[in-house]
Amino acid sequence: MKEDPGYYDYWPYENRPKIKWPNGAKVAFWVAPNIEFYELNPPNNPFRKPWPQPNPALPGYTSRDWGNRVGHKRQMDLLEKYGIRGSISLSTALCDHHPEIIALCKERNWEFFSHGIYNTRYTYGMSESQERDMIKDSIETIYKHTGQKCAGYLAPALSHSENTLDLFAEVGTELFGEEAGFYSCDLFHDDQPTPIHLRSGKRFASIPYSLEMNDTIAYLVQKITPRRYGQELKDNFDRLYAEGAESGTIMCIPTHNYQVANSHRIKAYEKALEYITGHSDVWVATGKEIATYYLDNYYDASLTDINNKKNRYGIR
Template identity: 80%
Template sequence: MKANPGYYDYWPYENRPKITWPGGAKIAFWVAPNIEFYELNPPENPHRKAWPQPAPAVPGYSIRDYGNRVGHMRQMQLLDKYNIRGSISLSTALCDHHPQIIELCKERDWEFFSHGIYNTRYTYGMSEAEERDMIRDSMESIFRHTGQKCAGYLAPALSHSDHTIDLFAEVGTELFGDDAGIYTCDLFHDDQPTPIHTRSGKRFMSIPYSLEMNDTIAFVVNKIPPRQYGQILKDNFDRLYQEGEESGTVMCIPTHNYQVSCPHRLKAFEEALDYITSHEDVWVTTGREIAEYYREHFFEKAKQDIENRVLSLRGGSNHGIG
């Protein structure tokens, strides 16, 4: 039995090599709209039910359909207002079901990264070959419909396996070369990008994607009212902005167009965006741009610092780190 997932070494949040974001920004800020497709009657998975109700699960399906019909337009217009380009965590079946949404986002130069094919089909129970095929299908679909070589991955409905990160890194390289398949959002362990171990040895990293700032976690799991959620976003920003004076931090707001875009919730979200973007020294960017910048300027320094600390703890002998 594993003591930990094994994706990274312990690396305390102090005395790390300093991160400096473009233009001297203290914080890299990105918004990750989850634009998902849920099936009304998906294939059964013995490890997890897609809906709490017996089929047909009309209530759950229809509110998510509301998100793609109404909520997406609201959120997109709001992000336009603050010059924020979304990084879409995309159920790639949406490319076929709702291509209009894809076109609207392409026009705005939003990033598309993979969130699997359907958000009602889970990684649980898949063989390694089946998961590889699913990841490949999603990356090929993004490229076919957008021309983008997918950089990031968030497992469908957060259904992670022991092979997910390795497979995404490998498939990205196989399809498009070393600049695709370079970051994961599935690890929630840090407020800065961090190097991640892969069996291929690829330069791969985790980009902070906060479950605590995720609107579904806030509204559905933690039962937080909208105005309190807006204040939490501001408080989270304030702390990361303060720490960013010493070394650059990352703040992500993961959203869902059937959650934060409901009429009674949108005002608090808008006030938080207005507050964050009104500050100087904020790099308003995308997940891909954070990953590419970090990979070019800080990845090797970070990896070397981690290895030095691990070696120090082990008395100076290298036991296959990297």
């Protein structure tokens, strides 16, 4: 085990090269609905129990199934109303189980990125080849069902190995060259994109996905009220919008249909979306669009700046 994951360098949030988003936007805004499949009878993983009760664990399973049966369409209608294309964090087995949901997303030209195969299959304990196989299966499944070359990754249930980002990038290259496997949502260390060190040396970025704005964290961990969540979204946006005048920032709302699309929560969410998209200098984008723009325009300048500061101050 390592003291530090080694994926990125310390890089202070001041005096960085200025990021300018398209059309002078201050904030790149993206919404990442997780569309997940949780199993009723998942196999045991020695490092993490899927459910608190013995299988069949109805409370958890059924609420997530609600997200697919009811919640997904509600959020989809809402995002459409505010001109937002979702970036889907996808349990790729859902392509097999619920192709109707995939079809609705495809019709709207939404992005799909990999969130593993099932959200009840954890990376913990996998050998490197097992994790590589799982990631490859997920990217191939997305391509087969949507024609998209998967650009991003969020590990299933945020379960990682030391090699997760390396493996994702390598499998992307193996399947589709530089067109796949170039951004990660797994790191929460910044409000701007950052270059990621990989053993392959591939050009790869971390795109802020925000655990803090994640509805499941807000509702299941922090247990805040829907109206409070709506206010936190606005507060988060206000600060990133103001700072974005100095250098472009990113705001992400990661959502789960079984949380945010509930009838008592969706109104507060809608108000926040209305507020955010009602500002002029917001680039409403997808994860892949942001990552591509960053890699094409600011990745090199970021690396140079990071290296200059590293050479000047060093690291103990």
